[in-house]
Amino acid sequence: MSTIRLICRTMAATACAVALGYGSGALADDMTSLATGGYVSGLHSMSLMHKIDTDGDGTVSREEWIAFQDKVYAMLDKNKDGNVDAKEFMSNKTAMASFATGGFSRGLQTMGEMHKIDANGDGMVTHDEFIAYQNKVFDAMDASTGHKGMLGADAFGSGGANTQH
Numbered sequence: 001m002s003t004i005r006l007i008c009r010t011m012a013a014t015a016c017a018v019a020l021g022y023g024s025g026a027l028a029d030d031m032t033s034l035a036t037g038g039y040v041s042g043l044h045s046m047s048l049m050h051k052i053d054t055d056g057d058g059t060v061s062r063e064e065w066i067a068f069q070d071k072v073y074a075m076l077d078k079n080k081d082g083n084v085d086a087k088e089f090m091s092n093k094t095a096m097a098s099f100a101t102g103g104f105s106r107g108l109q110t111m112g113e114m115h116k117i118d119a120n121g122d123g124m125v126t127h128d129e130f131i132a133y134q135n136k137v138f139d140a141m142d143a144s145t146g147h148k149g150m151l152g153a154d155a156f157g158s159g160g161a162n163t164q165h
C-alpha cells in the first residue's frame with residue numbers, strides 16, 4: 001500500500017485513481033479514507049442518484065443531498081430519540097433499500113461504516129454527526145470542476161460493479 005501511495009505522488013491525480021482501480025476520478029483518495037468500500041460502492045448508482053435528485057434536473061445539489069440524508073437518518077432513528085445506536089443503525093434494511101437502493105443500504109448499514117460516522121466514538125450516531133459526515137461525503141464526491149457544488153452522473157455512475165443496485 002505504501003508503495004502504491006508513493007507511486008501515486010508522482011502521478012497525476014486521475015491517473016492515480018485509475019491505477020488504484022477506481023472507475024471514477026470523482027471518488028479518489030478523500031473518499032477512500034472517509035468511507036468504507038461498501039458505502040462508496042453503494043453510492044455508485046445512477047438509480048440512487050435519481051432518487052436523490054428530487055427536482056429531476058440530472059444533478060444532485062447539496063440541499064437535495066442533505067434532505068435525502070435527513071430522511072435516511074429519520075429511518076435509522078426508529079425510536080426518535082435523536083440518537084442512533086448500533087442496533088438501530090443495522091435495522092430497517094428492507095425499508096431503507098426501498099427508500100434508497102439495496103446497494104445503499106448494504107453499504108451504509110454496516111458496523112464499519114457506523115464507526116466512520118460516529119465521530120466521537122461513543123457508539124451512538126447523533127443527527128449532527130450524521131449530517132456533518134454526509135456533508136464531507138458530498139465534498140469528496142464534488143470533484144467535477146464543470147459543475148462545482150453539484151453532483152452529476154460522473155459522481156454516481158461510471159460503470160462500477162454496483163451500478164445496477
Ligand SMILES: [Ca+2]
Binds near residue numbers: 058064
Ligand atoms: Ca437536482
Ligand SMILES: [Ca+2]
Binds near residue numbers: 078080
Ligand atoms: Ca434512537
Ligand SMILES: [Ca+2]
Binds near residue numbers: 120123124129
Ligand atoms: Ca457519536
